[in-house]
Amino acid sequence: MKKVTGVGGIFFKCKDPKKMTEWYQKHLGLTTNPYGATFEWYEGADSTKKGQTQWTPFPETTKYFEPSTKEFMINYRVENLEALVDELKKEDVTIVDTIETYDYGKFVHILDAEGNKVQLWEPMD
Numbered sequence: 001m002k003k004v005t006g007v008g009g010i011f012f013k014c015k016d017p018k019k020m021t022e023w024y025q026k027h028l029g030l031t032t033n034p035y036g037a038t039f040e041w042y043e044g045a046d047s048t049k050k051g052q053t054q055w056t057p058f059p060e061t062t063k064y065f066e067p068s069t070k071e072f073m074i075n076y077r078v079e080n081l082e083a084l085v086d087e088l089k090k091e092d093v094t095i096v097d098t099i100e101t102y103d104y105g106k107f108v109h110i111l112d113a114e115g116n117k118v119q120l121w122e123p124m125d
Helices: 017-028 081-090
Strands: 004-014 036-042 050-059 072-078 100-102 105-111 117-123
Touching: 004 117, 017 036, 017 050, 081 105, 081 117
Parallel strands: 004 050, 072 117
Antiparallel strands: 004 072, 036 050, 100 105, 105 117
16 A cells, blocks of 8 residues: 655744745745645656645644644645555554545644654545
8 A cells, every 4th residue: 555655735833924925935936825835746757647735834823733842744645544544543653633524635634753743635636
């Protein structure tokens, strides 16, 4: 079973997310949206399989990364999230919440070996 297939997003805390997004847009040319920026790419040589990676600054006061105390959270793209969560439970990995489904994919949060919150995403490409 494939597990992680790529990085789905990079999320980090900052004092002023709007200002940070504007800075990256102006100085590094990111095409921004209300959630930060989305980088689209193709999976391998198959130009019909488009993927994306999300870049998002969060307010430094966000509770979204809890229970982790880190300033960042990484989202990993995965295949077959339900089967992966079942396997992780058997391996005593801490599952923070339940799988949630949206029109763009399924999500769940886990904690790594040092207590960093990690988001797993099965995209609905």
